[in-house]
Amino acid sequence: MRTGFVAGDALRMLAGTRSSVLPRSRRIPAAQAAAMVPTVRRDGLDGGLLAYDGQLIDDARLVVAVARTAAQHGARILTRVSAVDATGTSVRLVDQLSGESLTVTARAVINATGVWAGDVDPSITLRPSRGTHLVFDAMSFGNPTAALTIPIPGEINRFVFAMPEQLGRVYLGLTDEDAPGPVPDVPEPTPGEISFLLDTVNTALGTALHRDDVKGAYAGLRPLIDSGSARPGRSRGPRTCPANTP
Numbered sequence: 001m002r003t004g005f006v007a008g009d010a011l012r013m014l015a016g017t018r019s020s021v022l023p024r025s026r027r028i029p030a031a032q033a034a035a036m037v038p039t040v041r042r043d044g045l046d047g048g049l050l051a052y053d054g055q056l057i058d059d060a061r062l063v064v065a066v067a068r069t070a071a072q073h074g075a076r077i078l079t080r081v082s083a084v085d086a087t088g089t090s091v092r093l094v095d096q097l098s099g100e101s102l103t104v105t106a107r108a109v110i111n112a113t114g115v116w117a118g119d120v121d122p123s124i125t126l127r128p129s130r131g132t133h134l135v136f137d138a139m140s141f142g143n144p145t146a147a148l149t150i151p152i153p154g155e156i157n158r159f160v161f162a163m164p165e166q167l168g169r170v171y172l173g174l175t176d177e178d179a180p181g182p183v184p185d186v187p188e189p190t191p192g193e194i195s196f197l198l199d200t201v202n203t204a205l206g207t208a209l210h211r212d213d214v215k216g217a218y219a220g221l222r223p224l225i226d227s228g229s230a231r232p233g234r235s236r237g238p239r240t241c242p243a244n245t246p
């Protein structure tokens, strides 16, 4: 863990971000760790490792900000328009309101449709992976002021995270489940993923959390390219990202 955090510090320095903006990681006493995450298990607690990270609060606003900035630089932004039949140099656009379509040609076409990329260009084959988060009242974790990083038992570089969020919530995630087949509009968390997240977080808590404590759950699909490999180990049950931004 410490090595990972130090590597993060190195990346921060390489990016030219000062420690006054994003503080460097450090070891903290057990009492401070328990003050930050009051429900953490105390027996055997020797101290904590504290590291800082960035959180994206509103991804929709970020997309709008990027689009507005692009427009400022001369880009033409078309909303409610669906891209179909993309090639490297052309794409057909369909207005979702009027049904009108037009074909645009360009030196290069970038297909940035995420997990739907294969619908726009059938030469792309994706093998999505589902990531599930659970939502709790922050009170269930004693109103923590830091995220708790929980190693998954039996794994050396996989973790589950309990992250304080806005509006008095804690998000607990996340899984990494092979999700082949058609891409659903709204991926659903499975009971197995929910049990896995509860079992993992409970290894680090003084008082276990149960299904009744779960206020909600949501899932997303990572747009992973299907490399044709068997992805060994992926079918054995839920796993988590080594590093995650929710």
Ligand SMILES: Cc1cc2nc3c(=O)[nH]c(=O)nc-3n(C[C@H](O)[C@H](O)[C@H](O)COP(=O)(O)OP(=O)(O)OC[C@H]3O[C@@H](n4cnc5c(N)ncnc54)[C@H](O)[C@@H]3O)c2cc1C
Pocket: 081, 082, 083, 084, 112, 113, 114, 115, 116, 119, 120, 130, 131, 132, 174, 219, 220, 221, 222, 223, 241, 243, 244, 245, 246
């Ligand atoms: C649970 C989870 C955890 C993740 N964790 C990490 C992480 O820790 N670190 C990391 O780097 N990445 C992570 N990712 C991956 C990261 O979120 C995605 O790679 C990233 O969001 C992809 O961005 P994008 O803009 O390419 O696609 P998206 O954000 O998926 O955007 C695609 C857009 O294209 C639109 N679209 C789809 N089809 C069409 C069409 N035919 N015409 C027009 N528009 C269309 C969609 O509506 C959508 O708005 C995670 C993803 C998930 C689901």
